Amino acid sequence: MAVGVSSDWTSEPDAxxxxxxxxxxxxxxxxxxxxxxxxxxxxxxxxxxxPACQARPGQFFHLLCPxxxxxxxxxxxxxxxxxxxxANAARVEFLYKVTGGGTRGLATLQVGDALxxxxxxxxxxxxxxxxxxxxxxxxxxxxxxxxxxxQLAKLQGMAVTAVLSARTTxxxxxxxxxxxxxxxxxxxxxxxxxxxxxxVEALLRPLFAAGRLDAVFTCGSNRLLLLLxxxxxxxxxxxxxxxxxxxACGLGMCFCCVRVFDEADGTAYRRVCCxxxxxxxQTVPAW
Amino acid sequence: MVDLSLEIGRMRLKNPVxxxxxxxxxxxxxxxxxxxxxxxxxxxxxxxHRDGNPVPRVCETPSGMLNSIGIPSKGLQHFVEQIVPLYxxxxxxxxxxxxxxxxxxxxxxxxxxxxPGVAAIxxxxxxxxxxxxxxxxxxxxxxxxxxxxxxxxxxxxxxWAKLTPNTGDIVAIAxxxxxxxxxxxxxxxxxxxxxxxxxxxxxxxxNVLGGLSGPAIKPIVLRMVHQCSSHIGIPVIGCGGxxxxxxVIEYLLAGATAVQVGTATFLHPSAMTKMVETLxxxxxxxxxxxxxxxxxxxxxxxxxxxxxxxxx
Ligand SMILES: Cc1cc2nc3c(=O)[nH]c(=O)nc-3n(C[C@H](O)[C@H](O)[C@H](O)COP(=O)(O)OP(=O)(O)OC[C@H]3O[C@@H](n4cnc5c(N)ncnc54)[C@H](O)[C@@H]3O)c2cc1C
Ligand SMILES: Cc1cc2nc3c(=O)[nH]c(=O)nc-3n(C[C@H](O)[C@H](O)[C@H](O)COP(=O)(O)O)c2cc1C
Ligand code: FES
Numbered sequence: 001m002a003v004g005v006s007s008d009w010t011s012e013p014d015a016x017x018x019x020x021x022x023x024x025x026x027x028x029x030x031x032x033x034x035x036x037x038x039x040x041x042x043x044x045x046x047x048x049x050x051p052a053c054q055a056r057p058g059q060f061f062h063l064l065c066p067x068x069x070x071x072x073x074x075x076x077x078x079x080x081x082x083x084x085x086x087a088n089a090a091r092v093e094f095l096y097k098v099t100g101g102g103t104r105g106l107a108t109l110q111v112g113d114a115l116x117x118x119x120x121x122x123x124x125x126x127x128x129x130x131x132x133x134x135x136x137x138x139x140x141x142x143x144x145x146x147x148x149x150x151q152l153a154k155l156q157g158m159a160v161t162a163v164l165s166a167r168t169t170x171x172x173x174x175x176x177x178x179x180x181x182x183x184x185x186x187x188x189x190x191x192x193x194x195x196x197x198x199x200v201e202a203l204l205r206p207l208f209a210a211g212r213l214d215a216v217f218t219c220g221s222n223r224l225l226l227l228l229x230x231x232x233x234x235x236x237x238x239x240x241x242x243x244x245x246x247x248a249c250g251l252g253m254c255f256c257c258v259r260v261f262d263e264a265d266g267t268a269y270r271r272v273c274c275x276x277x278x279x280x281x282q283t284v285p286a287w
Numbered sequence: 288m289v290d291l292s293l294e295i296g297r298m299r300l301k302n303p304v305x306x307x308x309x310x311x312x313x314x315x316x317x318x319x320x321x322x323x324x325x326x327x328x329x330x331x332x333x334x335x336h337r338d339g340n341p342v343p344r345v346c347e348t349p350s351g352m353l354n355s356i357g358i359p360s361k362g363l364q365h366f367v368e369q370i371v372p373l374y375x376x377x378x379x380x381x382x383x384x385x386x387x388x389x390x391x392x393x394x395x396x397x398x399x400x401x402x403p404g405v406a407a408i409x410x411x412x413x414x415x416x417x418x419x420x421x422x423x424x425x426x427x428x429x430x431x432x433x434x435x436x437x438x439x440x441x442x443x444x445x446x447w448a449k450l451t452p453n454t455g456d457i458v459a460i461a462x463x464x465x466x467x468x469x470x471x472x473x474x475x476x477x478x479x480x481x482x483x484x485x486x487x488x489x490x491x492x493x494n495v496l497g498g499l500s501g502p503a504i505k506p507i508v509l510r511m512v513h514q515c516s517s518h519i520g521i522p523v524i525g526c527g528g529x530x531x532x533x534x535v536i537e538y539l540l541a542g543a544t545a546v547q548v549g550t551a552t553f554l555h556p557s558a559m560t561k562m563v564e565t566l567x568x569x570x571x572x573x574x575x576x577x578x579x580x581x582x583x584x585x586x587x588x589x590x591x592x593x594x595x596x597x598x599x
Contacts, residue, residue, distance in 0.1 A: 024317045025557075075352060075554075076352070077553075245342070248553045251314045253315065253330075255330075
């Protein structure tokens, strides 16, 4: 664990447990920047005092999105993975894709506007400090969720191989950021056919075969999830996946965000918001 | 110092704000100190193990939401052994919400959860989205009274009856609950409702039907609280669309003794503590020494008083 290192991600409560009384808060944060970065994707930066800026990779916030127009008022909050969190600078970043009323509302935010956020929420990625080399396999908005993990891995002195998939090179969003954090990046796209699961499998096989992977992580594609689950199982490598599900409360109270998981004694429903959103790769069934 | 306290039957609460069943769990203790609430009401538990309904389990509607969660439950033993102890350090009465398929099962469940740490039992005789297509005990006075009688005979804990707004005559149901021995009625659960995605032509909920909650239902439930409190002697706990302290005051004026807050907590996790703070501030500014002085204090025009209540 990177305790004592001055960095963006060192705020994990130490094992002895310096109990944080109320680790989750509803905060009104000021927008520092909100701009389109590629086809339909926006990058949002906020001034976010503690505890928001203490968010860990894989955790998320629940955002109260403004109305994009007078006919649309998103009633629920919208869950959004933390793309970056800097405890020293008191900053939080999101990378979001405009899909419906809530995210269209987010795209109307101007510098200086206020955004009401609840968080940080959920269980993030667990990075075993003994690991030397991790693999990240991400597609689409899954890149946003996995980008901060690359940064954390680098801080802990691990090598990262990131296989990033998207429709076109324009949709490959955080490649520069992952490069900057020292990842060995391989990109594949639908446009040139390289994102085809068979091709991705051919890319991954040698990495697994070399026996140097200590853990694998994925987000953003069901097909890639199933591929990684199969390879990781065959090679005995532990893995984690960040899942999505519609949410109302985001805190574990309403039980609307459940998914089915494989357990030792059958299947069980788990809440994505508080039991996850990060889960053990091998417990996620094919669906 | 403003007095926010109140009595519900044999129980004394420090303030009138508590969560509605199914919209609260121990996780809210990560947001604020649960000691600040008047009571804590747990998610309904059933004697049998239930997985709940297919997803999507919720959807948005104008000024509200639909849910068809389907009461996932790990049974009463799990509740008594795993859930009740979570609140042992908290100095706020714990109310266990129960749901069951038969009168006998309701009574047996009441006995099972009457353990140290459980101060009262809320009988969810109204959940509209169980198997019987929205039919529930609280749809008829005779079944309501039968459940309450059986439960009060099975335990010494106070029983609150949670009513459904889907009945045509909620006053008759409230009277039946009182006759059966309820120490309070909770008015009310969600309205049976539906929404369709016009692009796919499919229902927006996996279970097709669900319950409407949130600000959209407040005026209707407020009317029901007013009618019930005018006709029964036990306290009415108002529940429906409460978002702010102003809504709480409106419910008190209509005749509620206390309130439950559901959907608001999903949008603002700290909504309930904000309400408690604002209620104190309101009472101070308006020279109200005891918040309970507002109970039923709606000023009705003389000749309208009888008319308004006559809608039975
Ligand atoms: C833990 C988590 C992290 C996420 N992180 C990101 C991220 O970093 N970047 C990003 O672009 N998107 C992310 N998403 C997806 C994002 O929440 C949805 O795209 C967003 O809620 C869509 O809202 P809307 O109003 O624009 O769309 P609409 O389709 O109008 O939304 C209607 C309803 O469906 C829900 N919904 C729609 N799509 C999703 C989805 N994929 N997951 C969950 N609920 C959904 C909405 O929340 C809303 O309740 C994440 C989802 C989860 C659960
Ligand atoms: C997601 C959800 C789950 C609920 N589960 C229960 C339940 O288990 N038992 C119950 O008696 N009421 C349940 N309710 C109803 C609420 O307790 C409350 O009566 C209703 O939501 C109206 O209040 P509101 O408008 O403040 O939300 C549930 C409501 C919601 C939104
Ligand atoms: S969103 Fe309410 S339990 Fe997960």
